[in-house]
Amino acid sequence: MQQECVVCDFVSSDSWVILSPIEQSIKRKIDAVGTPLKDWNIQINYGIKTGFNDAFIINTKKRDEILANCQTEDERQKTAELIRPILRGRDIKRYEYEWADLWIIATFPSRHYDIESYPAVKNYLLSIGIERLEQTGETHIVNGKKIKARKKTCNEWFETQDSISYWEDFSKPKIVWGEISDKSKFAFDFLGEYIPEATSFYMKGECIEYLLSALNSSVSEWLFSKVGTTTGVGTIRWKKYTIEQLIVAKLSTEQLNTHLAAFNDLKVGKMSITDFECFSNKLMYDIYKLTSDEIQYIENQQTF
Structure with a gap:
């Protein structure tokens, strides 16, 4: 000693x-x-919590299907703007990221979306059973897995769990990183393309x-x-x-x-x-x- x-x-x-x-x-x-x-x-904030990733986070195939179900070009354009690419903590590497071909339906409560203006999105979410979960608290089967009811909030059934005020930050250049890692793995979203998911953080300033x-x-x-x-x-x-x-x-x-x-x-x-x-x-x-x-x-x- x-x-x-x-x-x-x-x-x-x-x-x-x-x-x-x-x-x-x-x-x-x-x-x-x-x-x-x-x-x-600078400002550091958490990524978005959806409350039900199996519904709000979709792959490109499902996104294209939703867009194909839009009845007008105006609806298709608005819907395309609503569905944004998302980065999870596991996707972020040192200085770079590997996008996993995933998107988020970004119906943030603070944006006060009118779901009737997005009928293709509304029909998709209803097919998943979110409205029923919101009303009854029951479990639901998605892709063969039992999903627990969403956390009770004051949000509308079609909205994400987080009622964030900083949603505009997601469209700006920012540093992004995952919460858990064995090494420092910070990347730069040059164009403000991506929304960070709950397992990640971002920094601007x-x-x-x-x-x-x-x-x-x-x-x-x-x-x-x-x-x-x-x-x-x-x-x-x-x-x-x-x-x-x-x-x-x-x-x-x-x-x-x-x-x-x-x-x-x-x-x-x-x-x-x-x-x-x-x-x-x-x-x-x-x-x-x-x-x-x-x-x-x-x-x-x-x-x-």
């Missing part, structure tokens, strides 16, 4: 973690120049292009492995509260411009993900003024 012990100073009321001397040195450097994400001008790099960097992955919460089986919970506690350094104007140029190269395919990762890691090492020994320590760690 005398040979392996370390001395740690716990001088604040913040949660504490036992670190080795080299780890303490790294964390001191991060703390000295970094700012917790909760103090950045200032410098999110840079924050994508910072969150995926080896430094942040190492730090989060020390201060984040685990599932108990070797994976990390990348939840809103813990992400907000993560400390990230802000860049100078010159550094931001340099990063933005590299990010734009990544966006248009002029830079590979591998090269962008190397660029981002070097940027973070330089910001925190880590020594070669500290860099090697981080890169040699089996973080999770």
Whole structure:
């Protein structure tokens, strides 16, 4: 114990973690120049909870079937705008995502949709039995599986469970990530195409292009492995509260411009993900003024 012990100073009321001397040195450097994400001008929100995924989340074949049942071109166009592509936590990788060909019927309560204006959607939802579940609380059989009744809400039977006020954010560029992962896996929705599902989160606000790099960097992955919460089986919970506690350094104007140029190269395919990762890691090492020994320590760690 005398040979392996370390001395740690716990001088604040913040949660504490036992670190080795080299780890303490790294964390001191991060703390000295970094700012917790909760103090950045950003917003982090949960993905959408439908209350009944078997009905509201559909594949492309079912979407095309619903659109084919529209009686007019106006109805078809409105219905196509209502059914949006969705990303689940498992679909999101590091810097990229693999869309699973899934869509959400985005009848958010805060939008106050008139279901009579979407007869093809209404008929589909009635065929699933949502109205009956809402009224009776019975179970229902979908694709051979028994589905429990939806959670009781004040929403209309055809609406999703979440009555979100931030639905406009889904159409904007944003960082998306899954709640549970063994590694940092943050991706960028460049065009605001996707709605994140309940097993994922999204971030919008200032410098999110840079924050994508910072969150995926080896430094942040190492730090989060020390201060984040685990599932108990070797994976990390990348939840809103813990992400907000993560400390990230802000860049100078010159550094931001340099990063933005590299990010734009990544966006248009002029830079590979591998090269962008190397660029981002070097940027973070330089910001925190880590020594070669500290860099090697981080890169040699089996973080999770």
